[in-house]
Amino acid sequence: MTDTELQLLVEELSQQYFQVPFLHRAYFNSRLKTTGGRYLLRTHNIELNKQLYEHFGIEELRGIILHELCHYHLHIRGMGYKHRDQDFRLLLKKVGAPRFCSSIEEKDKKRIITIHTYQCINCKRLYSRKRKMNVSKYRCSYCNGAIRLINSEKFE
Template sequence: MDNLKLQKLVEDISITFFGKPFKHYALFNPRLRTTGGRYLLKSHNIELNYKYFEEHGMTELIAIIKHELCHYHLHIEGRGYQHKDYDFKALLKQVGGSRFCTPLKNVKTKRVTVLHLYECTNCKTLYKRKRKVDTTRYVCGKCGGKLNKAK
């Protein structure tokens, strides 16, 4: 499936289930990793993850499209389009969209380990950080002493 077929599919689903036209663009975004799709508030476009179509098939893709179209139509109408809003939940239930998409099997999650260790010169408190800390700017939270990179 390419972007032209996807556009046609989204327009058909919008007319069939919502009774309203979809006047913007729907396309596959290869950079999406963990989400099935997203609705862009500024441009009103919908981006979908092609991996969900490959792994779970057309039914999962249609459920994701319905979910994103709920965001789209409610936002255009000025009603509650967020996941927490009653309007969104009611419309999603009415059209039969999925609230959450099925997780992908082969998604690699990045696990960040502690890379930087700092020690206070006064009280010897250790601070574990994922990012570097500017030791000239920051001091110990307990005693106010100078921080040094621990060996």
């Protein structure tokens, strides 16, 4: 689905469920990872997660669009558009929009962690860190000796 097709779908759903036209832009944002979509208060545009559409299909996308359109129409009218507002919850129920979108399983994404091991040159104390550090800026906290990188191991 292209951004143009998405725009037409959002306009159609707005007219069908809210009987009010959608006058702003709707588009896919590839940077969205943890949310299905978002309504932008300043521009009134709607951004949607393309990965969720590709993973779950058009029905999930329709639910996300309806959710974001609830934010949009309530904000435009000056009513409670936030998740905790009564106006928002009632409108969600009225149009049948989900409160939360489905999430892509974390099993699909393998997480690799790198552990960096450092050692003091004087007292031989070991330090383990997830983040790599600049050894010229840090000293041993026990003897104030210089620190050097021993190894970096990757774990799944």
